[in-house]
Amino acid sequence: MTAITVELNGVKVNDDVEPRQSLADFLRDRCGLTATHLGCEHGACGACTVVVDGLATRSCLTLAVMADGRAVSTLEGLRADPLMTLLRRHFHESHALQCGFCTPGMLITARDILQRYVHPNAELVRHELSGQICRCTGYANIVKAIVAAGQDIPHEPPAPEPAPEA
């Protein structure tokens, strides 16, 4: 067993884990955070995507021991996040889920897309979602929801450069 400390959804967690345990299994089985879903366990489906030190991360391709000292956010911890609140509303309004299995990974990835791109269009969102599989195949509405959420974020044009001193 190896001792780890993880800042999990803003709270420091100390635990002893088996080195072979994936971050996904740690989150689900040790911490009871079951929003993180496991589809393929080899990086292909995206259902297990969480945020580690600000980076979208496959929790099935990371060991719990490798998250030692890192900050991990799961969907549970993003409940009050403004971007997630906006995305949740648009997923609801656009009917962007059926069974909901892929939804946690879709939401975390959607948030990552909106953090990296201003007003992404449908083509870009489709491309960025190519690592997220929805077995209910509800892609059209998922793309619609993310594009609409992006449109709802005001983006100020960059402030003009100050005039050089004479």
Added chain:
Amino acid sequence: MKSAPFDYLRPKTVAEASVALGRRGANTAAIAGGQSLMPMLGLRVALIDLLVDISRLDDLKLVTETLDSLWLGALTTHAAIEDGKVPDLFNGLLRRVAGQISYRAVRNHGTIGGSVALADPSADWPCCLIALDATVRIAGRGGVRVERVADFIHDSYSTTLTTGDIIVGFDIPAPKAPLRWGFAKVARKSGAFAHSIAIATQAKDGAISVVLGAAGPRPRPMTATANQLTAPASSEEQVRAAITADFDAHFADLDAYQKRMHTANILRAVREMR
């Protein structure tokens, strides 16, 4: 998809990591991004006694421009290159290659060192680094050695790495003038491993080179093709004949469909370069 048990070490230096990887009588592996090793452990195609976590070694994270080359530490991630966080000496080629590897969550952690160490015949970095004539620096029990990436990769999943070896990084020679390049890939969907990777580049003196990946155990320079393309006023028929000659020399196992696919992909990369 659960790994068998193993011990875990997170050494503080490259030397300590090298010693740990050489532990007597043990099957060991280094882990960098884990984006290839984790599935291999889960599928139990990799069975180890000890995992050595090299992902926090600062000596493997250095990125710097030298007088005539770019140095990329082994831990440089695909996403860092995609985001333009490394100097661009190759007219955008590295960014283009990085940005289409797998998916963002994988690119956030997957490293160039891990990709070359694994030497998957369909991986993108081996092909790109061979096209740019990069060298790889390796720290091991016998000291440090430098090899051309083209010589380092022997066969599919087979390199000169032995027990205790760690890739430190890559030295990529800077072109004398803005590099002209074309990159073309055939894959079943965006982010999937390639069925064909073609990279064409043109040096300042006009000499063209072409490297083909995912067509055999390792990427190979297409020398007859490159010579034909460099010759003035080559017809497409002559270029196609040269490509066939290179297939016969380097990729003799290709079937008729694969030959057509790789030929089309090479011509696409060459057109993009021109």
